[in-house]
Amino acid sequence: xxxxxxxxxxxxxxxxxxxxxxxxxxxxxxxxxxxxxxxxxxxxxxxxxxxxxxxxxxxxxxxxxxxxxxxxxxxxxxxxxxxxxxxxxxxxxxxxxxxxxxxxxxxxxxxxxxxxxxxxxxxxxxxxxxxxxxxxxxxxxxxxxxxxxxxxxxxxxxxxxxxxxxxxxxxxxxxxxxxxxxxxxxxxxxxxxxxxxxxxxxxxxxxxxxxxxxxxxxxxxxxxxxxxxxxxxxxxxxxxxxxxxxxxxxxxxxxxxxxxxxxxxxxxxxxxxxxxxxxxxxxxxxxxxxxxxxxxxxxxxxxxxxxxxxxxxxxxxxxxxxxxxxxxxxxxxxxxxxxxxxxxxxxxxxxxxxxxxxxxxxxxxxxxxxxxxxxxxxxxxxxxxxxxxxxxxxxxxxxxxxxxxxxxxxxxxxxxxxxxxxxxxxxxxxxxxxxxxxxxxxxxxxxxxxxxxxxxxxxxxxxxxxxxxxxxxxxxxxxxxxxxxxxxxxxxxxxxxxxxxxxxxxxxxxxxxxxxxxxxxxxxxxxxxxxxxxxxxxxxxxxxxxxxxxxxxxxxxxxxxxxxxxxxxxxxxxxxxxxxxxxxxxxxxxxxxxxxxxxxxxxxxxxxxxxxxxxxxxxxxxxxxxxxxxxxxxxxxxxxxxxxxxxxxxxxxxxxxxxxxxx
Amino acid sequence: xxxxxxxxxxxxxxxxxxxxxxxxxxxxxxxxxxxxxxxxxxxxxxxxxxxxxxxxxxxxxxxxxxxxxxxxxxxxxxxxxxxxxxxxxxxxxxxxxxxxxxxxxxxxxxxxxxxxxxxxxxxxxxxxxxxxxxxxxxxxxxxxxxxxxxxxxxxxxxxxxxxxxxxxxxxxxxxxxxxxxxxxxxxxxxxxxxxxxxxxxxxxxxxxxxxxxxxxxxx
Numbered sequence: 001x002x003x004x005x006x007x008x009x010x011x012x013x014x015x016x017x018x019x020x021x022x023x024x025x026x027x028x029x030x031x032x033x034x035x036x037x038x039x040x041x042x043x044x045x046x047x048x049x050x051x052x053x054x055x056x057x058x059x060x061x062x063x064x065x066x067x068x069x070x071x072x073x074x075x076x077x078x079x080x081x082x083x084x085x086x087x088x089x090x091x092x093x094x095x096x097x098x099x100x101x102x103x104x105x106x107x108x109x110x111x112x113x114x115x116x117x118x119x120x121x122x123x124x125x126x127x128x129x130x131x132x133x134x135x136x137x138x139x140x141x142x143x144x145x146x147x148x149x150x151x152x153x154x155x156x157x158x159x160x161x162x163x164x165x166x167x168x169x170x171x172x173x174x175x176x177x178x179x180x181x182x183x184x185x186x187x188x189x190x191x192x193x194x195x196x197x198x199x200x201x202x203x204x205x206x207x208x209x210x211x212x213x214x215x216x217x218x219x220x221x222x223x224x225x226x227x228x229x230x231x232x233x234x235x236x237x238x239x240x241x242x243x244x245x246x247x248x249x250x251x252x253x254x255x256x257x258x259x260x261x262x263x264x265x266x267x268x269x270x271x272x273x274x275x276x277x278x279x280x281x282x283x284x285x286x287x288x289x290x291x292x293x294x295x296x297x298x299x300x301x302x303x304x305x306x307x308x309x310x311x312x313x314x315x316x317x318x319x320x321x322x323x324x325x326x327x328x329x330x331x332x333x334x335x336x337x338x339x340x341x342x343x344x345x346x347x348x349x350x351x352x353x354x355x356x357x358x359x360x361x362x363x364x365x366x367x368x369x370x371x372x373x374x375x376x377x378x379x380x381x382x383x384x385x386x387x388x389x390x391x392x393x394x395x396x397x398x399x400x401x402x403x404x405x406x407x408x409x410x411x412x413x414x415x416x417x418x419x420x421x422x423x424x425x426x427x428x429x430x431x432x433x434x435x436x437x438x439x440x441x442x443x444x445x446x447x448x449x450x451x452x453x454x455x456x457x458x459x460x461x462x463x464x465x466x467x468x469x470x471x472x473x474x475x476x477x478x479x480x481x482x483x484x485x486x487x488x489x490x491x492x493x494x495x496x497x498x499x500x501x502x503x504x505x506x507x508x509x510x511x512x513x514x515x516x517x518x519x520x521x522x523x524x525x526x527x528x529x530x531x532x533x534x535x536x537x538x539x540x541x542x543x544x545x546x547x548x549x550x551x552x553x554x555x556x557x558x559x560x561x562x563x564x565x566x567x568x569x570x571x572x573x574x575x576x577x578x579x580x581x582x583x584x585x586x587x588x589x590x591x592x593x594x595x596x597x598x599x600x601x602x603x604x605x606x607x608x609x610x611x612x613x614x615x616x617x618x619x620x621x622x623x624x625x626x627x628x629x630x631x632x633x634x635x636x637x638x639x640x641x642x643x644x645x646x647x648x649x650x651x652x653x654x655x656x657x658x659x660x661x662x663x
Numbered sequence: 664x665x666x667x668x669x670x671x672x673x674x675x676x677x678x679x680x681x682x683x684x685x686x687x688x689x690x691x692x693x694x695x696x697x698x699x700x701x702x703x704x705x706x707x708x709x710x711x712x713x714x715x716x717x718x719x720x721x722x723x724x725x726x727x728x729x730x731x732x733x734x735x736x737x738x739x740x741x742x743x744x745x746x747x748x749x750x751x752x753x754x755x756x757x758x759x760x761x762x763x764x765x766x767x768x769x770x771x772x773x774x775x776x777x778x779x780x781x782x783x784x785x786x787x788x789x790x791x792x793x794x795x796x797x798x799x800x801x802x803x804x805x806x807x808x809x810x811x812x813x814x815x816x817x818x819x820x821x822x823x824x825x826x827x828x829x830x831x832x833x834x835x836x837x838x839x840x841x842x843x844x845x846x847x848x849x850x851x852x853x854x855x856x857x858x859x860x861x862x863x864x865x866x867x868x869x870x871x872x873x874x875x876x877x878x879x880x881x882x
Binding site: 187220225 | 667695699823824825826872
């Protein structure tokens with residue numbers, strides 16, 4: 001990853017490696033404010049409402065939501081679709097920006113992934129709680145049971161169960177892999193603080209606190225011992241891109257699967273081939289809207305104006321504008337095609353959408369999702385963080401209207417006047433919805449306090465080096481250098497990735513009986529080239545596992561529904577492979593995602609909490625602004641003095657410090 | 664430089680991860696084992712009864728017909744638990760002073776039924792009809808086991824849905840000739856594969872799709 005020369009307005013002018021790291025790792029501490037506590041108290045209040053709503057739901061049953069027959073899907077499925085739409089939109093944004101190499105993903109991708117996870121967590125509760133007996137939710141999963149039955153794989157209930165598990169798996173995988181280097185930075189800053197505290201205590205100032213070291217160790221375990229080796233970084237880049245591809249496939253399969261399920265029925269208002277596209281466009285708009293609002297929030301609350309710049313916000317605004325136009329086009333086409341070649345029932349649904357008892361839902365789409373975003377034709381509004389945040393939230397509200405209109409208007413009145421039944425939202429349904437918002441907010445606020453909300457590695461691509469020429473560790477000789485103790489190797493410290501790559505190239509030419517590895521705060525493409533890049537089997541492995549997982553799931557569905565548990569559902573074919581595609585694709589991506597994460601960890605031999613490289617003097621700065629070259633003793637030809645002489649004679653960029661590292 | 668973690672930390676972390684993974688893997692295995700165990704299903708466990716009634720003695724050794732006590736098994740949904748009068752038909756004459764039978768005599772004198780602990784239970788949402796089964800080739804022992812060998816009566820099978828479905832999916836493996844219904848030691852003869860389908864035809868059992876309809880049992 002070479003730094004992109006022009007900062008292109010995507011990074012503050014004065015920022016360098018160290019300041020980016022410190023801005024992000026220091027952000028959780030800055031989040032600790034009165035405003036945070038007030039917001040957290042509010043979110044916890046909503047969580048209390050959620051708990052009460054769920055308790056009442058368990059006592060009384062789903063009737064408390066005022067669902068009826070024919071409106072069997074009401075706020076529960078509306079809210080589920082809405083949340084999962086936001087999650088899909090946000091994840092799709094992050095994955096697309098990474099895969100297309102868009103420079104401006106730097107400040108956005110972590111927030112988008114976090115949005116996706118939190119929204120998916122809120123969505124994940126709905127398929128469970130909307131079951132009549134939620135405590136037997138596992139009946140929707142295939143497992144060897146005493147009933148001698150299989151789940152009904154043609155049912156969207158099973159799709160939802162598989163989809164949501166897969167979504168959470170892939171999304172968490174992408175998020176966590178991206179987080180590893182940042183967690184390592186948090187660990188190193190916390191460890192530095194603990195060491196400084198220890199030194200101060202030794203000097204008689206202040207006292208040691210166990211919590212400081214404990215915090216470093218918690219981050220250390222979460223970072224799985226990430227130490228920023230060049231090969232690790234190369235595999236990390238491949239893994240994040242692989243996971244992005246899987247996420248892309250999953251999102252498209254999930255959103256179109258859910259909408260094809262509706263479009264596949266004959267019901268007026270649903271029976272439309274454009275529906276999957278409408279779904280995807282609307283979900284993208286809501287996902288980008290929430291991501292933009294959160295980006296503005298993170299920027300303001302954590303003081304990260306230099307990392308999430310006005311340009312990021314303006315680009316999000318442009319993206320929203322484009323998506324809202326696409327959405328508007330879809331809505332207009334639906335209306336137009338109903339008028340042009342729809343039957344009487346189709347036109348009747350159209351009239352009810354526009355002027356029926358739930359017409360407010362349609363007008364919410366127009367007023368919240370489609371109109372406010374038009375402000376972004378003017379650059380003044382694109383530059384205003386407040387405007388972008390408000391419009392983003394409005395887009396999400398509009399999307400809720402979309403899901404409500406789609407489900408309720410059609411269900412409450414289809415073909416027969418006799419089967420029409422009015423529906424009104426119940427207080428407990430709304431309380432459940434508010435509670436799920438509370439869950440989202442509470443988790444988000446906890447995340448703001450503990451985790452880096454901006455990807456340090458992505459942001460550093462725009463930073464140039466700021467060499468101060470000072471070695472990071474103390475120059476005093478260590479025990480290893482004086483006592484002739486067994487050595488692990490020799491380390492050299494650089495403040496520039498180019499010097500590091502030059503040193504690697506120079507040292508590769510001769511055999512020093514040592515294994516060469518480099519460590520740094522960003523991917524070191526040139527050093528990795530000189531070292532020889534690791535074989536890129538990760539994508540192939542992911543593809544293979546995804547295909548195997550998807551095929552296995554499909555075969556299981558076919559065997560269960562076509563051979564082992566033949567069950568006539570309205571005369572549907574025994575081998576309804578089309579219906580099994582949705583969960584099969586989802587499950588395949590889950591397998592691919594898990595395989596990618598596990599293979600990344602295995603290839604990098606992580607987790608490894610204690611590693612000799614951590615004993616390199618000043619190594620905590622390997623996650624900040626220093627590059628380390630390590631020559632690990634490997635073989636009888638290893639001679640530290642010879643290596644030290646070679647390092648002193650490097651043609652370009654001498655190391656700041658050369659040290660022997662004990663075993 | 665000092666390390667954040669001691670060298671032993673990796674061993675501990677690996678131990679913790681492996682333990683976590685093992686627990687995660689063990690959870691479904693243990694759960695699956697538990698729901699199939701006698702502790703949950705009660706199979707093979709003879710609970711305390713007001714009188715230690717022995718099917719082995721009465722039905723096995725003395726050869727009293729099942730239907731002498733379970734009178735409605737061929738005509739009604741339930742097989743019927745005998746009233747105290749049925750016991751007393753004999754026990755007014757024999758063992759009339761037995762201490763073991765004191766609760767029976769008390770029940771008879773007070774005209775209050777004996778309260779037996781129920782063994783074979785089906786959930787409320789399952790419709791089951793004894794008459795339909797025993798008049799169509801399903802013998803007592805297919806579900807209740809070899810009752811004539813039970814000194815104290817216990818549940819022979821956990822009546823889980825898969826137990827019912829085994830037969831409903833493949834009735835030809837379990838049907839018997841009419842004269843074998845009450846035979847407690849019946850096991851499928853060597854030529855069951857030949858006579859099974861023939862019996863199914865004779866009993867007019869419409870197997871497969873008809874017998875596995877939800878509404879057959881869940882009405």
